[in-house]
Amino acid sequence: MPSASDDLTYSLDPVLWAKEVLGYRPDPWQEKLLRSRSKKIILNCSRQSGKSTTCAALGLHESIYRHPSFGLVIAPTQDQSSELMLKFDEFRGAVELPSAYMSTDTKLAVRFSNGNRFVARPGSEKSARSFSAVTLLLEDEASRVLDDLYNTIRPMLAVSNGRHILMSTPFGKRGHFFKIWNEQRDLFEWYEIPAEMCPRITKDFLEEEKRTNPWFEQEYHCKFLETIDGVFTFDQVSGAMSNEVEPLFGVE
Structure with missing residues (x-):
């Protein structure tokens, strides 16, 4: 168990806490993210770059050291939200929590005895709508989260003045993740993390993927590719729009 002075230091420096308590050594961009207090953050990252792991560590740090804290994970499917929750639980198992922070939990929810909560939910507008006063909203695989769900969860931050972190690999030129x-x-603190910035992804692996994976630029270089089912490209559709053309029919 950390001393009172260590605990104060850890509360102020989540990077030091992650290294010394969790045994997790974040990459430079992950250190910046852990220390950030920006209200709105968007992460456009390569596959396997460690975005979900970093956000799980961030969620646990806030659950322990910030009060009140309500962390909510939203993802397209239960499997995806469960994956981030699994990382959260793995980190939680490495922490010697003092009695004030002992918790009771279910598979997708943790309630600490200090009143803080950390909950994961699949991509359903109905399953997420009931929550309020969220202080940390983590939107995992945001490029695949439906826009209806995104529009539903945003008001949860209104009263708490909470933080919203969108993290994803691109999935075509569509949806709120691409639009943002x-x-x-410019309204967000933003990160673009290609695979070359991840020391755990080898050059040999990327060379093979480049030759065999048609989605290479999307999956590893953070590029928003055209959707394969579209007749026209995004730029063609955008270029055809004009506010100067009168509509054929009246607009009510």
Whole structure:
């Protein structure tokens, strides 16, 4: 169990806490993310770059050291939300929590005795709508989260003035993740993390993927590719739109 002075240091420096308590050594960009206090963050990352692991560590740090704290994980499917929750639980198992932080939990929810919660939910508008006063909203695989769900979860941050972190690999030029990255990035603290920035992904592996994976640029270089089922490209559709053309029919 850390001393009172160590505990104060760890509360102020989540990177030091991650290294010394969790045994987790984040990459430079992950250190920046762990120390950030930005309200809105978007992560456009290569596959297997460690975005979910870092956010799981961040969620646990806030659950222990910030009060009140309510962390909510949203993902397209239960399997995906469960995966981040599994990382959260693995880190939680490495922490010698003082009695004030002991918890009771279910498979997808943890409640600490200090009142803080950390909950994971699949991509259903109905299953997520009931929550409120969320202080840390983690949207995993955000490029595949339905826009209806995104629009539903945003008001959860209104009263708490909570933080929203979207993390994903691109999935075509569509949806709110692409729109934010393409049109609203200046409103967010943003990270673009290609595979070359991840020391755990080898050059040989990437060379083979480049030759065999048609989605290489999307999966490893953070590129938003055209959807394969579209007749026209995104740029063609955008270029055909104009506010100067009068509509054929009246607009009510």
